Amino acid sequence: MCKVTFYDSSTFVRYSSIKKMKQIKKILLFQVLLRTLLLLTIIPFCASSCHHSQKTNEQSEAKLDSNNNDKDVQFLVSAAENDLKEIYLGILAQEKGGLVDVKELGGMMETMHRKSLKGLKEIARKKLVIIPTSLSDNLKNKYKSLSNESGIYFDKKYCEMMIIEHQTSIAMYERASKESKDVEIREWAKSMLPTLRKHLDGSIICQNACNKML
Numbered sequence: 001m002c003k004v005t006f007y008d009s010s011t012f013v014r015y016s017s018i019k020k021m022k023q024i025k026k027i028l029l030f031q032v033l034l035r036t037l038l039l040l041t042i043i044p045f046c047a048s049s050c051h052h053s054q055k056t057n058e059q060s061e062a063k064l065d066s067n068n069n070d071k072d073v074q075f076l077v078s079a080a081e082n083d084l085k086e087i088y089l090g091i092l093a094q095e096k097g098g099l100v101d102v103k104e105l106g107g108m109m110e111t112m113h114r115k116s117l118k119g120l121k122e123i124a125r126k127k128l129v130i131i132p133t134s135l136s137d138n139l140k141n142k143y144k145s146l147s148n149e150s151g152i153y154f155d156k157k158y159c160e161m162m163i164i165e166h167q168t169s170i171a172m173y174e175r176a177s178k179e180s181k182d183v184e185i186r187e188w189a190k191s192m193l194p195t196l197r198k199h200l201d202g203s204i205i206c207q208n209a210c211n212k213m214l
Helices: 009-067 070-096 100-126 137-147 151-179 183-213
Strands: none
Touching: 070 100, 070 137, 070 151, 070 183, 100 151, 100 183, 137 151, 151 183
């Protein structure tokens, strides 16, 4: 005789829940395996990209370090400050100068140092060096001190400043023309020396003219 077994409703619910749990586990396991495969594919690519990026950055830094020697950077900054100073003082000399010689000296300074600053900006751009575009506080004080003078005293003080400033500049440019690690900076410094010496000679002549007026 055949035996029939009856299951109550709770038994069927329990069976259904167990079956669903097994399906969920299979789905979760599949997702884990899929993510693992994706990670195994992506990680080598990321590592390669990071290595390439790091290598590129190191090459760029090495290039900057080799091009921008600290002394060369300081020279470009100092040269720019010098040009700005001579331009502003030259304009002031043309406005307040009493002697024709002083006005002409100021005009020569403004013209030549504007030209010098233009060339300097181009070199600084190539070397990725930021140079000043306005007078420092120290140079502003020098400008103010000179602007407070008038007449022959202004003329005399301006000429004296130009002599001292150009003697200092010539020494700085001579050093850069011999010691700079950058060929372009070295050649540019060398090319500017005749102009600076001409300015020094003009300043001395101007000073002699002022002394005759005292």
